[in-house]
Amino acid sequence: MADIARLSINSATIDRRLSLERCVDACVRHAIPAIAPWRHKIHDIGVKQAARVIRDSGLEVSGVCRGGMFTGPDKAARARSLDDNRRAVDEAAALGAHCLVLVVGGLPEGSRDLAGAHDQVRDGIAALLEHARAANVPLAIEPLHPMYAAERACINTLRHANDLCEELGAGLGVAIDVYHLWWDDTLRNEIARAAGRILGYHVCDWLVPTTDLLLDRGMMGDGIIDIRQISGWVAAAGYEGYVEVEIFSAKNWWLRDPEEVLDITCRRFQKHV
Numbered sequence: 001m002a003d004i005a006r007l008s009i010n011s012a013t014i015d016r017r018l019s020l021e022r023c024v025d026a027c028v029r030h031a032i033p034a035i036a037p038w039r040h041k042i043h044d045i046g047v048k049q050a051a052r053v054i055r056d057s058g059l060e061v062s063g064v065c066r067g068g069m070f071t072g073p074d075k076a077a078r079a080r081s082l083d084d085n086r087r088a089v090d091e092a093a094a095l096g097a098h099c100l101v102l103v104v105g106g107l108p109e110g111s112r113d114l115a116g117a118h119d120q121v122r123d124g125i126a127a128l129l130e131h132a133r134a135a136n137v138p139l140a141i142e143p144l145h146p147m148y149a150a151e152r153a154c155i156n157t158l159r160h161a162n163d164l165c166e167e168l169g170a171g172l173g174v175a176i177d178v179y180h181l182w183w184d185d186t187l188r189n190e191i192a193r194a195a196g197r198i199l200g201y202h203v204c205d206w207l208v209p210t211t212d213l214l215l216d217r218g219m220m221g222d223g224i225i226d227i228r229q230i231s232g233w234v235a236a237a238g239y240e241g242y243v244e245v246e247i248f249s250a251k252n253w254w255l256r257d258p259e260e261v262l263d264i265t266c267r268r269f270q271k272h273v
């Protein structure tokens with residue numbers, strides 16, 4: 001049974017219209033100890049104010065969502081992305097975040113060169129690492145489900161992410177999200193291989209049928225992922241950090257009162273994670 005003391009709420013889980021301040025207040029009211037804010041929510045009130053609000057609340061920041069999007073059609077676009085990623089690192093540092101989550105980017109528009117996109121991602125992460133190490137912000141590669149390979153992230157397996165970590169070295173780790181990785185028959189071994197570099201663990205559930213590729217994630221217990229089994233593998237790999245609930249749900253959870261969503265999240269977290 002998962003302990004609420006390890007729960008972190010991704011700000012996208014509760015009604016996307018809520019300000020960061022209201023997200024923070026809602027977490028505090030539910031005795032939830034950590035939050036994972038999206039950058040646009042940070043920008044809405046400014047980095048300084050966001051850092052102050054979170055510090056005053058006593059919440060920890062399990063991770064900032066998100067950096068990445070390293071792929072681009074030309075050098076100028078990739079340089080702009082790198083600049084933005086350096087700002088993301090600085091924002092994560094200002095918030096005292098445990099890591100910056102990287103959604104690495106898919107194929108550049110009009111491209112069919114998947115191998116080239118992989119190279120751009122590796123080069124982009126390598127170029128960002130120096131800044132991230134200096135800022136003491138670990139970078140967490142989050143492999144996404146293969147259905148996002150074209151548009152969001154061309155790293156789709158924990159094996160690929162582990163390979164990159166081994167190639168690029170210190171300051172780089174992985175975020176393991178059950179929604180993206182549950183189907184992989186090598187998952188158990190790759191989680192074991194990731195020991196020592198697991199920077200984040202994200203949970204929600206895979207609904208059957210899934211009606212939207214992006215915005216139809218389920219609450220833990222409503223789908224077909226054996227979350228507790230995966231949690232066991234993550235624990236066996238030595239991960240003791242926060243477990244982040246990250247649910248994008250346009251037709252269900254985003255329509256509900258955030259207080260109700262958090263009540264149910266806490267109960268399901270204890271039962272199914």
Ligand code: ZN
Pocket residue numbers: 142177202246
């Ligand atoms: Zn995630």
